[in-house]
Amino acid sequence: MRNLFLCLVLACMASVWVMADDSADMKGKSDTRTITGCLSQGDNAKEFNLAANDGSTWEVRSSKVALAKHVGHTVEVTGVVKNAMAHNMKEDTKDMAHDTGATKENNEHGHLTVTHLKHVSDSCSK
DSSP: OHHHHHHHHHHHHHHHHHHHHHHHHTTTOOSEEEEEEEEEEOSSTTOEEEEETTSOEEEEEOSSSOOGGGTTSEEEEEEEETTHHHHHHHHHHHHHHHHTTOOOOOOOEEEEEEEEEEEEESSOOO
16 A cells, blocks of 8 residues: 555656646747737738748738838737647757757748837848
């Protein structure tokens, strides 16, 4: 009986340790992101592209923020990632590949619904 109890305690401790380790691997990722980059017009009047400073690209749109007046500007946008779970898995896979020595530019592409915009610069020059 004592051995059974000890095994149960060890299994619980291992479960807690694994869950804590998994949450650390998420690197603070959430459904909400803040990204800085150059805003350009997209394929239609309500769609825009953000070329982020880290080399990633994002299709952005918003029903709350007037993005059109910031085309050609450097902006910092905060918004909700579309399909965040799949997007985070894709980023994690790229991080794992990088950790093994695989090299590839960060041409990450995502979709973001903007909830807040901060004007950084009137141009997109670096």
